[in-house]
Amino acid sequence: METRGKGVLPAERRRALLETAAAEFAQAGYERASLNRVLQAQGMSKSSFYHYFASKEALFGAVVADLGREIAEALEVPDAEALAGDFWGEIGALAGRLGGMGEGAPEFIRFAALFYLPDAPAGPGSPLAAARAGIDGWIDRALAVGREAGAIGDKMPVGLQRHLCKAVLWAMDEWTVEHLETLSPKELEALPEAQLVALRRLLGKK
Template sequence: MTRRETGVLPPERRRALLEAAAVEFAEAGYERASLNRIIRGQGMSKSSFYHYFGSKEALFGAVVADIGGDLAAALGLPDPAELAEGDFWGRVRALTDRLAQASQERPGFTALARLFYLPDAPASLDASRSRIDAWIDRALEAGRSVGAVGEELPVSLQRQLVRAVLWAMDEWSVTNMDHLTEDELILLADAQLEAMRRLLAPEGSSSP
């Protein structure tokens, strides 16, 4: 159990701190992430840091809560049931396009995604993982209801396939981000979507 935050950091300083922490956690992993490096990079003292956050895990939780909330707002994340209204894969494509754009505009979003794949992430992340998994499961059920997603495999396995595709391509994108143009990032998002569609579409269906 993490201690509650004990003070209110000014919004801009809080955002800068959490963005820096997200990158540090994503690159080093939770256990090896250096709290000292994060704090020094923001020109803070340890006593100042602990006035606002009770622990390293509290900082990690704030990263997930704040940046995750900002990402959901930037995406205009729909209720999964809405994906069944009209063109399922077209709606998913619009969502992935917004995600690609948001990630390009704010690197913290990309770092946030990587936190969910950390093998040493604190247990406090489990609740967020569960909410994401529940959203994906409901999205898959919506796709199944309109015949856009096949029913040959269990939903739980389909969810694992989605996560595997997203992680592999996101990891490659992060590694090569400095060498990719905006057009290449858009093509990569299209390739990511097509990979998921091929894995999930009913047998015998053809690309739109």
């Protein structure tokens, strides 16, 4: 599937376009998002747009790929293998950084909203599918490291452990995104710790 046009948009212009598109997708959903509104906000004609992007789906994919990369770099996500020395300490530090981004980084909130859009293009080979697979893969490796280091219980089959861990993470994150506007700053600040406590109860040694 062709995803790119023939041109390369200058970096600052690309960033402005993707930020506007991210806000539109997050607010309206993928299907109802208006490409016309995005282009009008950026003062860009459709002919110019199609010189750089093959479609609305390609624009969405670029938003997901760029935001995901920026957020991963800002979070300083450790290699899963680096968790062995102080597993829960490292996980807690990562949760703290996630909480900090949730409070002060609108791009993080937008990425989270796009991540859970029910109508988003997420088929095989799509940037969203790649982002989800990358996170799932990191969780799988982290669980393996935690079990080997003795920080995670091993009485439960590892396949079930993975399934439950991802279910808890996705459910809490999706709920947070859905209720973000109604949560107080204090409630929002407490969520990463609550998520960490839930994981430790689920995965810790009994």
